[in-house]
Amino acid sequence: MTEAAPAPFTVDDYRSRMDRAARAAADAGLAGVLVAPGPDLVWLTGYRVPAETERLTLLVLVPGQDPELVVPALEAPDAARATGAPALRLRDWTDGVDPYGLTAPLLDARGRFAVSDNAWAMHLLGIQSRLPDSSYVSLSESLPMLRAVKDAAELDRLAAAGAAADAAYDEIRRLPFAGRRETEVAADLDALLRKFGHEQVDFTIVGSGPNGASPHHEAGERVIERGDMVVLDFGGLRHGYGSDTTRTVHVGEPTAEERRIHDVVREAQDAACRAVRPGIACQEVDRVARAVITEAGYGEYFIHRTGHGIGVTTHEPPYMIEGEEQPLVPGMCFSVEPGIYLPGRFGVRIEDIVTVTEDGGRRLNTTSHELALVN
Structure with a gap:
């Protein structure tokens, strides 16, 4: 097939999606949405993590706050080139720094959060260890229609x-x-x-x-x-x-x-x-x-x-x-x-x-x- 490639999504498209996710969380009585590398992160930001890694990468969407992406410093340049990056605040961390301690202040200590289904248990447990009164539900169960209606x-x-x-x-x-x-x-x-x-x-x-x-x-x-x-x-x-x-x-x-x-x-x-x-x-x-x-x-x-x-x-x-x-x-x-x-x-x-x-x-x-x- 030789038809022209579709016009790329814009930063406004990604900003709108992140706003929609935060509003949907609020409507569902949740404190926010935590998104690990995978299809949800690509859909929300345009950022595709370059390789499987044990280092924490996490998009934090909280109603009333600017979106933030916690990202390893060695991958921050790639994240900054993502189409949706201008709508984000990047919060990078280097090896030797506690990424869970860096993430915890962004979250309500007693909040209930939707978490993308492919998040690593290691990372979720790491955050929960810093916020023992927080709780989590799967994104597909709590906000199943988030990506369902296409533009x-x-x-x-x-x-x-x-x-x-x-x-x-x-x-x-x-x-x-x-x-x-x-x-x-x-x-x-x-x-x-x-x-x-x-x-x-x-x-x-x-x-x-x-x-x-x-x-x-x-x-x-x-x-x-x-x-x-x-x-x-x-x-x-x-x-x-x-x-x-x-x-x-x-x-x-x-x-x-x-x-x-x-x-x-x-x-x-x-x-x-x-x-x-x-x-x-x-x-x-x-x-x-x-x-x-x-x-x-x-x-x-x-x-x-x-x-x-x-x-x-x-x-x-x-x-x-x-x-x-x-x-x-x-x-x-x-x-x-x-x-x-x-x-x-x-x-x-x-x-x-x-x-x-x-x-x-x-x-x-x-x-x-x-x-x-x-x-």
Whole structure:
């Protein structure tokens, strides 16, 4: 794909995100948000920590205070070059200095803080040792919708990532399958995603024959045979935003049963996508897909949630699952991916990314849902 790269996010974009996070914390009755290196830090500041390190890096967002980033001195120059850095106060520390003692004065000693899920226990316990009356909750549980509603620029990136994944699928189904190992097809998918602009490939599931009955099967050395159903689930990041799509293909002519099961999954996926609209609960999307599959007699073989959010990571809130009563809001993006898995035989899954619009939903994947026949 040769279209121009999207305009980069600005310091005002990052400032707005940090302000939003601090306000959300206050609204939730929290004293602030503590963000360790990872996708939350990238989304909030544009700063991607250059390498895994045991040294403390921590963004501190407290309502009514300027955002501060506690960062090792040897990494401070990289942090200062991040797009969102002008909206931050950098507080660097050198080896031999107690970083927890440096961080503690920034926090309410008796406060309850949301902490990004990937924070190291060592660092959280270090801070708590300096503030024994403080307490902590996970960011995904306390502020699950923080990254869930995408703005126009984020939606453009997600749409472009989806189009790139679609282009990869259009090419992979024209390549030979029979007589090749799953790992070979997975390598082709990886190369195609990169060809169409992905800077990072997160997964290339190729589940042939009985392996397709395992939803998260890792591509292995099984040789794909004529007569196999093959589940292809692949995605990664393009311009920092995720793709994730699944199509199920068949090597040669399928049986009547294989066609029927594929049709059931296709109908369930289509019904769930058509159900998307503002105001309905996330669980309703799951219920709609599950009802179609259950009515067809395969309910016990649909063994996972119907969908997950997507953004700067390929799995994030919201989740389309029973019990999730969060209402859909325009700008939310998530997968719709029902499946049927017959142990020891084969599996079928169809997945699109869908974004909630003002009056319904829009698919970000547009390749055919028909059962594609491959060689």
